[in-house]
Amino acid sequence: MTDGLRVTGLHKRFGDIEALRGIDLEVPRGQLVGFLGPNGAGKTTTMRGVLGLVAMDAGKVSWDGRPMTEDDRHHIGYMPQERGLYPRMMVHEHIAYMGRLAGLDRAAADKRAHQWAERVGLADRGGDLIQELSTGNQQRVQLAVALVHEPALLILDEPFAGLDPVAVATLSEVMEEQVARNASVVFSSHQLELVQDLAEHVTIVAAGETQATGTVTELRGRSPVRHFEVHWAAETPDWSPPNGSRRDAPPRTSRFVVPADTDAAVLIADAATYGDVAAVSFEPPGLDEVFLELVGQ
C-alpha cells in the first residue's frame, strides 16, 4: 500500500487512437516526480484521468492506497499545460475564487489569496485584471490558483514552459516547499536538465506506455552505455578503447561511449600506455540521453 498517488494500467482510446496503452505512475507523499515523455506520449491524458476530467477505459487511480474519490480530487492542485484563467477577473479575486471552489471559507480564501499573491511576487498586482498581466505573470497566478487550497497532490503540466529564469527559480522553490510539507508533486517538462536537478524520481512514458520509472540515478545507471572521458596532460594521443565510439571533444580531451559493463580500470591503464593521463571520468549518460534511448528517438 502506497501513501500518495498510484496509477496502474491506464488505458484510453479516442476513436481510432489509442492514447494510453498501460500507464503506471507513482507519486508518493513528500516526493517530487518528473513525468516525462515526447509530445503525444499520453502525459496530459494521464493527468486528466487522475483529475477525473477524462473517463478511462481501464486502469486504476488510487490515493493513499484506496480508489481516488471525488472528495480526494478536491485536494488536488492542477496547473494545466494551456493556462486557464478568466481574463476579466482581478488577480486576488481569481485566486480567492478558486480557493472558495476548493472548499475554503471566504475569510480563509481571501487570506490565502493574499499570501500566494505575495509568494509568487504579485502582491502589488492584486487589483489588476488578469488580461493586463504579462504571460509570465499570468503563469504565476496560475501557480497560485493551483496552490491556494494547499493541495495534497499537485499536478503541474509543463509548468516551466515560457517562464523566465527568475520565475523558474520561484516555481522550483515553491515545488520544493510543497514536497517539504509532505505533498505529492508530479510535473511534466521537456526541460530535462531542470527535471534532473529538481526531481529525485522520474517516470518516462512513450506511445501511451510507461517505459521506465525510478530515481534519476537508477535510470541513468540502467543505461547500456557509459561516457568515458580522458583529459591528457599533453597533446591528445591516437588512442581509443577497443569497443568504444568516439565523440566530439575539446583539445587535450578524448570522449568515448563504451558499453556499461566495461571495466574502467582496464581502460585507464590502457590509455596511460599512450599518453600522460591528467584526469578521467566514467559516468552513465545524462537524463536527456537516457530519455532519448527509452523513447527511441
Added chain:
Amino acid sequence: MVKEVAWREIRTRARTKSFKWITGILVAAAVAGPVIATLVPDNVTEELREVTIGLVGVDQGVEDQILAFTKGGLDVTFQDLSGLSSAGVEQALSDDDVDLVLEPGPTLVWDRAKDYEVAAAVYAVLQQQELLVKGRALGLDQGDITELLTPAAVEERFANEADASEGVTIFVSFLGLMAAFMLPQIFGQLTLMSVVEEKSTRVIEVLLNHLRPRTLLMGKVLGVGALAVLQLVVVVSGLTAALMLTDFVEIPPSVWRFVPVILVSILGGLAIYNTLFALLGSLISRQEDASQVMMPVFIPLMAGFFVGQVAITGNAESVLVRALTLFPLTAPMLLPLRVARDAIAPWEVALTLTLLAFGVWLLVRIAGRVYEFTLLHTGSRIGWGQLVRLSRGATLD
C-alpha cells in the same frame, strides 16, 4: 458551489462597461418617457380653441349664457362692436379680429364659412332667450319657464364600452412580452459567451478539478439570470417611480393581478433559454461559431414574439396562441398577455406553468449530461447528430 459560481457571474458581468451603459440607458429611457409624455399634453391637447364673438347692441346676459354653453369646449371672448358701421363690422370679420358677429334681430354674421360648433352654442342661447320671451308673453310664471327650459335628462351608453385601464393593460402586456423576448436573448447570449470563454481560455480544466459540470451549469444559469432580473427590476422601478411621480397614468389595480405572472414567466424564460444557450455554448470552442450554433434558438423566440404581438390586441384565444402558450419555449411570452387580457382559464395557467417547470427541469438534466462530455471538447464544433446521441446517454469518442 452553485452560489459561488453564480456570484462570480454576477460580479464580473455587472462591472463591465457594456452592462452599466445598457442599464443606465434603459433606466433613463424608462424615466424620460412618462416625464416627456406628461409635459407634451399640457401644451397641446389641453389647449382650448379660441373664438372671438363680436356683439352689436346685444344684452350683457347673452355673454354669460354663451360662456356657460361653451365652457370646456371653446375659449370664448367677446368684443363690443356697437359703434361700428355695417362695413366696419365686415372689415373686422375680414381682418379676423372676430370670428362672428351677433347683431340684433338676432342675426349672425360670418366672414366666409360658418363654424358649426360656435353656431350651435349661439343658437342654443338665442333659442332659450326666445322661449323666455314667448313664455312671458303667454303669462307663464318664472317657475314654469324654468321647468320648460330644463334640459332633457338624456342617458348615454356604448356598445363597446372603453375600459379606462385597457390602455395600461395593453402597455404592461407589451412590456412583459418585450421583456420575455429580449431578456432571454441578451442574457442567453451572455451565458453562451461565458461558456465559450471558459472553454477557449481553458479555465474549464481548472474549474472541473473542483466542480461537477452540472454545478457549473446551474451556477452560470442562475448567475446570469439573476443579473437579468436585477436589470429588469432597476428599469421597471425607474419606470414605476416616474409614472407615479408624474401622474401620467394611473396604474389600475387590475395590472398588479398579472404582474406576478409576468415575473414568473420571465424567470421561467430566463431559466430555460439560459440553459439552452449554455448547452449550445458547450458545443463550440470559438466565439466565431456562436452565431451558427445559436440560430435554432431564435425560431421559438421569434414565433412567440410575433404571435404575442398579434394576440395583444387581436384574438388571444386562437388555437395557435393556445398551443404556443403550452409550449415551454414560447409560454414565457404568451402566458402573461393572455392573463392580462383575461383570455385564459385558471387550469390553463396551471398547466402552462407546470409544463414550463418541467421543460426547465428536463433541459437542465439533458444539458448537464451533455455538458460532461462537451466542456473539454476543443477544435471543431460538435454536430447536431452528436448532440442528440449525447443527450440520449452516448459518450463522445
